[in-house]
Amino acid sequence: MSLEALCLKCGLCCDGTLFTHVALTVEEARRLAGRVELQSNEKAGVLRQPCSALERCRCTVYADRPQGCARFVCMLGAALQANEVGFDEAQRTVEKAQALRDAINKLVPGIGTPIGRARQYEDRGPDAETAVAVREARRALEAFVRRHFLGRSGT
Numbered sequence: 001m002s003l004e005a006l007c008l009k010c011g012l013c014c015d016g017t018l019f020t021h022v023a024l025t026v027e028e029a030r031r032l033a034g035r036v037e038l039q040s041n042e043k044a045g046v047l048r049q050p051c052s053a054l055e056r057c058r059c060t061v062y063a064d065r066p067q068g069c070a071r072f073v074c075m076l077g078a079a080l081q082a083n084e085v086g087f088d089e090a091q092r093t094v095e096k097a098q099a100l101r102d103a104i105n106k107l108v109p110g111i112g113t114p115i116g117r118a119r120q121y122e123d124r125g126p127d128a129e130t131a132v133a134v135r136e137a138r139r140a141l142e143a144f145v146r147r148h149f150l151g152r153s154g155t
């Protein structure tokens with residue numbers, strides 16, 4: 001099974017779990033304007049995550065996706081491509097990361113990235129006990145994605 005098959009079950013590099021945004025060139029910002037939600041300045045643009053082009057782990061602008069997206073391969077994906085990890089194990093790792101993300105989403109629902117929402121609640125949330133649970137959930141997700149997803153990219 002291929003990396004593409006894994007990505008179609010994952011979406012973590014597009015949904016705000018691994019990243020907060022993707023930088024765009026002027027041309028990419030022009031190409032994607034009106035098709036995804038962009039924050040632009042005069043020189044270039046920023047595609048904020050969770051990306052509005054993501055639908056059920058699928059990129060709806062795949063043929064026109066930015067280079068920053070096209071070039072990225074997470075560490076788990078690179079390990080799968082190199083046969084250092086099997087598909088089933090890689091899928092279990094994705095599911096574990098999604099469960100950690102969902103635990104934050106359940107504690108702190110809303111818009112924006114899970115880690116961003118968690119940090120906001122830790123700083124300004126109304127309930128101290130919940131803030132402790134949010135901090136633990138946020139640290140668990142950060143440690144897991146650092147260990148399994150970040151650190152190697154295919155450029």
Ligand code: SF4
Nearest residue numbers: 007010011013074077
């Ligand atoms: S985080 Fe890795 S496995 Fe998941 S969609 Fe991105 S490249 Fe694919």
Ligand code: SF4
Nearest residue numbers: 014051053054059069
């Ligand atoms: S443009 Fe496509 S590949 Fe890039 S972040 Fe959005 S959904 Fe992911």
